[in-house]
Amino acid sequence: xxxxxxxxxxxxxxxxxxxxxxxxxxxxxxxxxxxxxxxxxxxxxxxxxxxxxxxxxxxxxxxxxxxxxxxxxxxxxxxxxxxxxxxxxxxxxxxxxxxxxxxxxxxxxxxxxxxxxxxxxxxxxxxxxxxxxxxxxxxxxxxxxxxxxxxxxxxxxxxxxxxxxxxxxxxxxxxxxxxxxxxxxxxxxxxxxxxxxxxxxxxxxxxxxxxxxxxxxxxxxxxxxxxxxxxxxxxxxxxxxxxxxxxxxxxxxxxxxxxxxxxxxxxxxxxxxxxxxxxxxxxxxxxxxxxxxxxxxxxxxxxxxxxxxxxxxx
Amino acid sequence: xxxxxxxxxxxxxxxxxxxxxxxxxxxxxxxxxxxxxxxxxxxxxxxxxxxxxxxxxxxxxxxxxxxxxxxxxxxxxxxxxxxxxxxxxxxxxxxxxxxxxxxxxxxxxxxxxxxxxxxxxxxxxxxxxxxxxxxxxxxxxxxxxxxxxxxxxxxxxxxxxxxxxxxxxxxxxxxxxxxxxxxxxxxxxxxxxxxxxxxxxxxxxxxxxxxxxxxxxxxxxxxxxxxxxxxxxxxxxxxxxxxxxxxxxxxxxxxxxxxxxxxxxxxxxxxxxxxxxxxxxxxxxxxxxxxxxxxxxxxxxxxxxxxxxxxxxxxxxxxxxxxxxxxxxxxxxxxxxxxxxxxxxxxxxxxxxxxxxxxxxxxxxxxxxxxxxxxxxxxxxxxxxxxxxxxxxxxxxxxxxxxxxxxxxxxxxxxxxxxxxxxxxxxxxxxxxxxxxxxxxxxxxxxxxxxxxxxxxxxxxxxxxxxxxxx
Numbered sequence: 033x034x035x036x037x038x039x040x041x042x043x044x045x046x047x048x049x050x051x052x053x054x055x056x057x058x059x060x061x062x063x064x065x066x067x068x069x070x071x072x073x074x075x076x077x078x079x080x081x082x083x084x085x086x087x088x089x090x091x092x093x094x095x096x097x098x099x100x101x102x103x104x105x106x107x108x109x110x111x112x113x114x115x116x117x118x119x120x121x122x123x124x125x126x127x128x129x130x131x132x133x134x135x136x137x138x139x140x141x142x143x144x145x146x147x148x149x150x151x152x153x154x155x156x157x158x159x160x161x162x163x164x165x166x167x168x169x170x171x172x173x174x175x176x177x178x179x180x181x182x183x184x185x186x187x188x189x190x191x192x193x194x195x196x197x198x199x200x201x202x203x204x205x206x207x208x209x210x211x212x213x214x215x216x217x218x219x220x221x222x223x224x225x226x227x228x229x230x231x232x233x234x235x236x237x238x239x240x241x242x243x244x245x246x247x248x249x250x251x252x253x254x255x256x257x258x259x260x261x262x263x264x265x266x267x268x269x270x271x272x273x274x275x276x277x278x279x280x281x282x283x284x285x286x287x288x289x290x291x292x293x294x295x296x297x298x299x300x301x302x303x304x305x306x307x308x309x310x311x312x313x314x315x316x317x318x319x320x321x322x323x324x325x326x327x328x329x330x331x332x333x334x335x336x337x338x339x340x341x342x343x344x345x346x
Numbered sequence: 347x348x349x350x351x352x353x354x355x356x357x358x359x360x361x362x363x364x365x366x367x368x369x370x371x372x373x374x375x376x377x378x379x380x381x382x383x384x385x386x387x388x389x390x391x392x393x394x395x396x397x398x399x400x401x402x403x404x405x406x407x408x409x410x411x412x413x414x415x416x417x418x419x420x421x422x423x424x425x426x427x428x429x430x431x432x433x434x435x436x437x438x439x440x441x442x443x444x445x446x447x448x449x450x451x452x453x454x455x456x457x458x459x460x461x462x463x464x465x466x467x468x469x470x471x472x473x474x475x476x477x478x479x480x481x482x483x484x485x486x487x488x489x490x491x492x493x494x495x496x497x498x499x500x501x502x503x504x505x506x507x508x509x510x511x512x513x514x515x516x517x518x519x520x521x522x523x524x525x526x527x528x529x530x531x532x533x534x535x536x537x538x539x540x541x542x543x544x545x546x547x548x549x550x551x552x553x554x555x556x557x558x559x560x561x562x563x564x565x566x567x568x569x570x571x572x573x574x575x576x577x578x579x580x581x582x583x584x585x586x587x588x589x590x591x592x593x594x595x596x597x598x599x600x601x602x603x604x605x606x607x608x609x610x611x612x613x614x615x616x617x618x619x620x621x622x623x624x625x626x627x628x629x630x631x632x633x634x635x636x637x638x639x640x641x642x643x644x645x646x647x648x649x650x651x652x653x654x655x656x657x658x659x660x661x662x663x664x665x666x667x668x669x670x671x672x673x674x675x676x677x678x679x680x681x682x683x684x685x686x687x688x689x690x691x692x693x694x695x696x697x698x699x700x701x702x703x704x705x706x707x708x709x710x711x712x713x714x715x716x717x718x719x720x721x722x723x724x725x726x727x728x729x730x731x732x733x734x735x736x737x738x739x740x741x742x743x744x745x746x747x748x749x750x751x752x753x754x755x756x757x758x759x760x761x762x763x764x765x766x767x768x769x770x771x772x773x774x775x776x777x778x779x780x781x782x783x784x785x786x787x788x789x790x791x792x793x794x795x796x797x798x799x800x801x802x803x804x805x806x807x808x809x810x811x812x813x814x815x816x817x
Contacts, residue, residue, distance in 0.1 A: 080479070120479075120482065133397075137390065
């Protein structure tokens with residue numbers, strides 16, 4: 033049985049002057065999933081998010097959001113919320129006033145109680161009566177998320193929601209997004225933080241030059257990827273180096289140009305996942321304790337770099 | 347199952363990219379479409395007003411406008427020297443209605459353009475500065491309604507500020523001098539209640555040019571985005587119009603400028619009232635307000651709100667902002683030239699003579715009353731004036747401070763003709779100040795003794811107004 037689709041677009045094109053922001057792309061986003069949108073600057077991420085939020089209409093193609101067609105002459109359907117290009121708050125108003133103003137605008141979809149609940153959810157209840165002028169970037173992001181949650185959205189569209197968040201704030205926001213997804217809310221979020229996307233997203237779309245260069249589960253992206261660089265620390269570095277050199281499919285890398293810490297005796301190897309598995313087994317057989325094995329670049333980031341570079345060369 | 351995303355063919359392989367580039371990006375949801383229902387305008391207006399009143403700048407302006415003029419009028423009234431270089435300033439000790447008119451004159455020159463700049467010039471640009479456009483549009487779901495609400499909220503604040511200026515100055519004037527008769531621009535006495543009505547009407551007349559400046563502010567705020575020029579555009583426009591009013595322009599050009607009503611309310615205080623220029627000026631201002639608002643609306647709806655680098659400023663702003671208004675100005679000049687038949691400056695020797703003679707006759711009677719002399723009628727005085735410009739060497743028309751008039755009248759009871767000389771400074775909009783140049787018994791003294799007390803001599807110096815459209 034097919035999973036319900038929250039967003040379905042076919043042949044979407046958006047042009048600004050001479051710039052083709054989106055070039056006949058197809059998109060499909062499953063309901064209840066957190067869908068990541070990745071791409072270099074100018075790839076068309078914000079344009080796509082803007083179309084989902086009803087800020088603009090596609091020049092060509094069809095877009096269906098929450099089962100309703102969205103096009104010229106119609107805004108995004110009820111149930112869609114979110115922000116692009118920052119959370120959009122009024123600095124002269126307090127956090128509570130910002131949300132209350134939104135409740136007053138949409139009383140049929142939001143309530144004052146909901147505003148209090150949203151403030152609690154994002155951990156801003158204690159500063160609800162402070163003016164937003166004094167908020168840090170992270171606090172603004174969280175308040176923006178609270179504003180987006182006010183109308184109980186079924187599709188939440190977020191542009192860089194983790195931007196400026198400290199580790200605690202990020203954990204809180206991730207927790208909220210995870211809960212929402214578990215409740216069936218579809219979340220589309222863009223981010224430049226691959227670790228965020230890997231931690232949260234079950235699906236990802238990579239855009240480059242207004243085109244989709246990959247779309248699908250994150251796991252598929254890492255499976256399909258080419259070799260990755262791993263930093264490896266072991267109890268006997270020399271022996272580990274020899275074992276790595278002898279393991280099929282594993283190549284030693286000199287470490288230059290990689291972020292390996294210079295104060296450690298780590299070695300850097302390049303291999304596919306299967307070969308790394310073989311290396312680990314080989315080390316264990318040789319009684320060499322493995323203390324660290326970390327990809328230098330996350331699978332998603334590696335795929336992102338590879339795919340977008342390919343697109344740039346086309 | 348997750349549907350896989352695929353990419354369409356590359357551009358250049360046919361079609362696709364050209365349609366509607368950057369145009370018509372505004373998305374509008376209305377009842378009956380698939381989109382969520384847009385928010386009613388009244389709610390958006392309330393939200394806009396909340397934002398306006400939460401800004402310290404607006405709160406400060408409200409305080410200044412509701413308190414400042416009253417305090418200023420009251421304070422000036424306590425001084426021995428009055429601002430006689432401003433219209434009605436010389437009468438501030440005589441009546442409470444002079445103060446609000448002095449404030450009105452200054453407001454038309456400085457305060458109202460400044461207020462429209464600070465409010466209307468920023469009402470759209472502030473969203474650019476704060477980066478809140480997308481947030482607002484997502485919440486409201488209608489570009490049209492956002493425009494309407496912002497325009498209404500901006501005008502509401504401007505109206506509140508303007509009302510403050512008027513009410514405060516009236517209260518200050520009445521507290522200082524009370525509801526006493528006002529000397530009109532042609533020297534006739536206007537009773538207290540009539541002066542009240544005329545003063546309120548004069549303030550009402552400047553609503554139209556204020557709206558025109560506010561609309562120019564809205565246009566600048568949209569067309570110029572974050573640029574400071576958007577904020578100061580109403581001030582710049584008002585300053586440019588004031589400079590133009592100083593130039594010896596043809597009457598039709600002068601009347602076609604949307605700020606002329608800031609001057610032409612003077613005509614309410616003449617007898618008969620000079621309603622022609624006033625009504626035309628109010629009509630022109632209203633036309634500009636409508637045209638500039640419509641252009642701002644069009645620009646706003648065509649703006650792309652997904653492009654982060656685009657704040658709406660650019661060549662389109664010039665094309666859809668400045669050029670149509672320049673066209674409107676040219677068309678208005680043409681229509682007024684044909685409709686009024688007016689040509690030249692509108693200031694002729696004959697008009698100056700009639701105006702000075704009328705004002706002198708009225709003020710002479712006023713002076714006689716102050717001096718407790720038997721009342722005289724204007725028919726008895728048979729006043730006339732003979733005026734020349736540049737000692738008759740240049741054309742006998744137009745503005746300048748080189749007009750000189752000799753006023754003649756029949757001295758009541760003596761059957762003799764007396765004469766007084768005045769030096770006139772006539773401005774390009776027809777307003778003039780007549781400065782007495784003898785004889786000393788008539789206009790040589792600044793003060794006269796009235797009922798045992800010193801009072802200003804009404805014939806020492808007086809203001810007048812030439813009707814630019816009169817035949």
